[in-house]
Amino acid sequence: MLRIIATIRKEWLLLRRDKAGLALLFAMPLVLITVMALIQDAPFRDYQEVQFDILTVDKDQGRLGRYIREGLQASGQFQVIDSLNGQPVSEEAAKEMVGEGKYKISITIPKGATAEIVSNANKIVNDISKRMGLPAQLPVKALSNDSLAVQLYFDPAAKKAFKSAIHQALDNFLTQVETDLLLERIQLQLRNRDSTQQDTFPAIRLKAVALRETSVGEGKQIDVISNSVQHNVPAWSIFAMFFIVIPIAGNMIREREDGSLVRMKLIPGNYLSVLSGKLLFFVGICIVQFYLMIMVGLYLLPQLGLPQLQLGVDHLAGFLVAASIGVTATAYGILIGSVFKTPNQALNFGAVSIVILSAIGGIWIPLEIMPEAMQHIGRLSPLSWGLDAINDVYLRNGHIRYVLPDLAKLLCCGGAMLVIAAMVEQRRIG
Amino acid sequence: MNSIAVKDLQKTYAGALTPSLQGLSCTFAEGTIAGLLGPNGAGKTTTISILCGLVEPTGGTAEIFGIPQTPANREAIKRAIGVVPQQIALFPQLTAYENLRYFGNLYGFSGRPLREKIMQHLEAFGLEKAAHKETGRFSGGMKRRANIIASILHEPKLLVLDEPTAGVDVQSRSMILQFLREYNAKGNSVIYTSHLLEEAEQICEEVAIIDEGKLVTQGAPSDLIGRHAHCRNLEDVFLHYTGHAVRD
Numbered sequence: 001m002l003r004i005i006a007t008i009r010k011e012w013l014l015l016r017r018d019k020a021g022l023a024l025l026f027a028m029p030l031v032l033i034t035v036m037a038l039i040q041d042a043p044f045r046d047y048q049e050v051q052f053d054i055l056t057v058d059k060d061q062g063r064l065g066r067y068i069r070e071g072l073q074a075s076g077q078f079q080v081i082d083s084l085n086g087q088p089v090s091e092e093a094a095k096e097m098v099g100e101g102k103y104k105i106s107i108t109i110p111k112g113a114t115a116e117i118v119s120n121a122n123k124i125v126n127d128i129s130k131r132m133g134l135p136a137q138l139p140v141k142a143l144s145n146d147s148l149a150v151q152l153y154f155d156p157a158a159k160k161a162f163k164s165a166i167h168q169a170l171d172n173f174l175t176q177v178e179t180d181l182l183l184e185r186i187q188l189q190l191r192n193r194d195s196t197q198q199d200t201f202p203a204i205r206l207k208a209v210a211l212r213e214t215s216v217g218e219g220k221q222i223d224v225i226s227n228s229v230q231h232n233v234p235a236w237s238i239f240a241m242f243f244i245v246i247p248i249a250g251n252m253i254r255e256r257e258d259g260s261l262v263r264m265k266l267i268p269g270n271y272l273s274v275l276s277g278k279l280l281f282f283v284g285i286c287i288v289q290f291y292l293m294i295m296v297g298l299y300l301l302p303q304l305g306l307p308q309l310q311l312g313v314d315h316l317a318g319f320l321v322a323a324s325i326g327v328t329a330t331a332y333g334i335l336i337g338s339v340f341k342t343p344n345q346a347l348n349f350g351a352v353s354i355v356i357l358s359a360i361g362g363i364w365i366p367l368e369i370m371p372e373a374m375q376h377i378g379r380l381s382p383l384s385w386g387l388d389a390i391n392d393v394y395l396r397n398g399h400i401r402y403v404l405p406d407l408a409k410l411l412c413c414g415g416a417m418l419v420i421a422a423m424v425e426q427r428r429i430g
Numbered sequence: 431m432n433s434i435a436v437k438d439l440q441k442t443y444a445g446a447l448t449p450s451l452q453g454l455s456c457t458f459a460e461g462t463i464a465g466l467l468g469p470n471g472a473g474k475t476t477t478i479s480i481l482c483g484l485v486e487p488t489g490g491t492a493e494i495f496g497i498p499q500t501p502a503n504r505e506a507i508k509r510a511i512g513v514v515p516q517q518i519a520l521f522p523q524l525t526a527y528e529n530l531r532y533f534g535n536l537y538g539f540s541g542r543p544l545r546e547k548i549m550q551h552l553e554a555f556g557l558e559k560a561a562h563k564e565t566g567r568f569s570g571g572m573k574r575r576a577n578i579i580a581s582i583l584h585e586p587k588l589l590v591l592d593e594p595t596a597g598v599d600v601q602s603r604s605m606i607l608q609f610l611r612e613y614n615a616k617g618n619s620v621i622y623t624s625h626l627l628e629e630a631e632q633i634c635e636e637v638a639i640i641d642e643g644k645l646v647t648q649g650a651p652s653d654l655i656g657r658h659a660h661c662r663n664l665e666d667v668f669l670h671y672t673g674h675a676v677r678d
């Protein structure tokens with residue numbers, strides 16, 4: 001125990017006097033997390049909190065235009081603009097401004113669109129009435145050769161997903177208007193048939209079955225995963241924790257080069273106790289790093305206008321995940337420090353390998369949106385196990401049993417790396 | 431009893447074209463100051479590494495105070511032996527006191543006894559005023575002295591020093607040699623390697639000259655000098671056995 005405590009104290013003194021190392025371990029990750037959360041906030045908000053201006057040109061001035069305007073406004077994501085400088089927007093001007101990228105989208109509702117929908121509804125009701133032996137009384141327009149269409153103009157730089165979402169929303173509004181008008185016409189026809197029951201005639205309910213979203217977690221916010229803080233803080237914390245391989249590997253190679261490793265091995269007692277002290281110290285540093293970064297998500301980022309990080313319900317599980325990631329990261333540092341002969345080799349390999357493991361492990365972008373083959377490869381990255389476990393705790397409100405498989409993978413991987421490092425060291429003695 | 435005894439010691443490192451040791455055999459009596467001398471690449475460091483258990487020999491045996499150097503005996507040998515490596519095996523960011531406290535802790539010492547032991551050694555080596563100075567800021571001589579202290583905290587019966595006076599000033603060298611004499615006077619054995627043959631001649635009771643992994647001669651410096659009429663000192667003896675060709 002004395003050897004372990006002495007090693008922890010020695011490592012602490014070494015780290016305390018290494019200003020650059022302290023900055024690398026603590027200051028830089030905090031800056032990284034803050035910057036990444038701020039930068040990625042916009043893409044995460046794209047379809048949720050950010051309001052887009054939509055130019056509307058309503059040549060119809062009927063119910064369709066009103067439905068579209070009200071529907072878009074009600075979604076909370078769009079600000080409908082139908083006049084600029086007190087003048088109604090023309091279709092040409094709207095097209096030009098969208099083309100220049102000043103607006104993301106413009107919608108033109110053609111003249112007579114509502115009348116066309118009404119006429120179509122009347123035609124359907126007349127057809128049904130005729131088949132039922134009732135008189136067809138509703139007025140129908142003569143068939144037109146030109147089918148009317150709501151015209152959309154998109155900013156050429158608009159994302160495909162954004163276009164698709166707009167198409168879907170407008171299609172919804174069109175269907176809604178058409179359905180509403182059809183139902184109205186049916187009611188009207190029925191009233192005309194029996195005017196005595198006009199007042200008691202029941203309204204036709206449009207939606208018999210509704211949609212309802214319920215959280216599968218305990219008290220979890222459904223949309224929490226979709227914000228920048230919730231993705232970036234845990235993800236980049238794991239990334240930063242793995243960067244501990246650089247001071248560990250550098251420290252081990254220096255000890256080997258300056259002979260202090262030889263001195264430690266010449267002292268009676270198992271060198272494993274020295275290694276355990278080193279491991280415990282750096283795992284402790286990883287945990288401190290992790291919680292410092294979590295505090296950034298809890299206290300600093302909300303001050304910068306970002307959402308507050310949600311920590312789930314099982315804090316012990318969160319701690320165990322952080323500790324397991326720390327064990328794996330430290331073991332990786334010890335492995336690199338054992339395998340490589342010079343600090344330069346170790347530092348370059350360490351840094352590049354962490355960037356690769358983090359990229360494939362879903363730190364930069366979620367694994368789910370990667371190609372299938374990459375997803376399979378990514379699931380082999382310890383960083384992805386760590387991120388999965390953190391998401392289980394923070395997003396799915398999971399308890400320890402939810403994260404046990406990932407913790408087991410992390411600890412087994414750490415153990416395997418330590419065994420390989422020991423074998424490499426053993427081989428050196430030969 | 432011999433402090434060390436090596437017999438037919440052989441070592442070929444993995445990937446090496448030539449063996450480092452080719453059947454080295456020699457013994458040093460307990461309680462003496464002995465010198466292990468040889469040109470670069472002669473096998474001195476490999477021999478010391480095998481004696482300490484840091485390197486496994488390819489063949490032959492090595493004994494320390496009659497205990498064979500095997501994995502089973504490694505701990506007992508580590509307790510009996512103190513090694514001063516040629517490199518300054520200290521943490522430069524730590525002070526002399528912090529370094530010595532750490533290595534003392536690893537030896538199992540702690541608290542007041544360790545503090546007193548450290549301060550006593552620092553004083554003996556003239557480093558008491560620099561106790562709380564980072565060793566990275568020490569002069570070459572101060573580093574060498576602190577390096578020795580770190581190896582004698584457990585008071586080993588055998589002290590092995592690899593070039594302990596390399597790159598130090600006259601005063602530091604004199605202090606180190608005086609310490610070795612005093613340490614030996616307490617009944618401890620000292621084995622040291624050096625390229626400074628005048629120094630070896632002055633301090634060693636017995637020297638072994640090795641070359642190309644084999645023993646070429648062994649004996650008291652005066653005896654070795656007396657064996658050859660043209661040799662006036664140990665350096666002449668050394669050159670007689672190892673030649674004038676430059677070694678890499």
